[in-house]
Amino acid sequence: MKIIDYPDAEAQAIALADRVASDLRAALAHKGHASLCLPGGTTPGLMLECLSAAPLDWAQVTVFAGDERWLPESAERSNSGQIRARLMRGPAAAAQMVSMAARGQGLAETAARLSERLAPHLPIDVLVLGMGPDLHVASLFPGAPELPAALAAQAPVVMALHPPTAAEPRLSLSARVLRGAACIHLLISGAEKRAALARAARLPETEAPVRVILNDARIHWTA
Numbered sequence: 001m002k003i004i005d006y007p008d009a010e011a012q013a014i015a016l017a018d019r020v021a022s023d024l025r026a027a028l029a030h031k032g033h034a035s036l037c038l039p040g041g042t043t044p045g046l047m048l049e050c051l052s053a054a055p056l057d058w059a060q061v062t063v064f065a066g067d068e069r070w071l072p073e074s075a076e077r078s079n080s081g082q083i084r085a086r087l088m089r090g091p092a093a094a095a096q097m098v099s100m101a102a103r104g105q106g107l108a109e110t111a112a113r114l115s116e117r118l119a120p121h122l123p124i125d126v127l128v129l130g131m132g133p134d135l136h137v138a139s140l141f142p143g144a145p146e147l148p149a150a151l152a153a154q155a156p157v158v159m160a161l162h163p164p165t166a167a168e169p170r171l172s173l174s175a176r177v178l179r180g181a182a183c184i185h186l187l188i189s190g191a192e193k194r195a196a197l198a199r200a201a202r203l204p205e206t207e208a209p210v211r212v213i214l215n216d217a218r219i220h221w222t223a
């Protein structure tokens with residue numbers, strides 16, 4: 001595992017934002033446009049704010065969340081809502097954002113619509129993920145009845161999942177889409193997640209979905 005230790009959350013956020021910006025610049029230089037997939041949850045807020053100020057051709061970048069809680073974007077815990085509020089400002093406001101949040105259609109219809117909408121932006125150029133202490137990544141949760149299908153090689157781009165441990169249904173990019181990203185960063189903090197990560201290496205993907213990207217990810221950790 002490639003783990004980079006940072007002295008604190010600010011240093012971690014600044015360094016990762018810098019790294020993501022240079023990954024995006026490389027993709028833009030190579031093909032003129034880029035896709036950026038981001039995590040939700042409590043960890044990435046500061047990194048999103050740092051990234052929003054990065055000088056790059058944001059108008060050619062398409063941004064979306066790797067997963068979403070089945071909530072409207074206005075809900076405090078919406079992953080897309082957080083990305084819009086904390087990334088889509090300053091220079092980054094010029095980016096195109098595809099929201100995964102609930103808006104009118106049902107869960108399955110939304111998963112199908114998003115699969116079509118995001119397909120032209122694959123493979124992902126730059127993927128940043130978080131991880132739960134239960135080793136879920138995006139919304140691939142251990143114990144979700146749909147997890148085996150989401151891990152399968154022919155899974156759709158976006159899947160609806162009903163993890164028994166989550167407060168609401170989820171939408172998530174499937175494992176094959178996460179695995180296919182060109183640059184993968186895992187952003188985590190705290191001793192509990194570091195210990196969980198060490199455990200993950202000995203578990204199958206059904207028990208440790210983070211394993212889907214573990215071999216290819218740069219892991220950015222702070223206590």
Ligand SMILES: O=C1O[C@H](COP(=O)(O)O)[C@@H](O)[C@H](O)[C@H]1O
Nearest residue numbers: 039040041042043130131132138
């Ligand atoms: O449920 C989720 O959890 C993970 C980790 O969140 P954190 O609050 O522990 O940082 C997050 O990466 C994911 O996007 C989110 O939906």
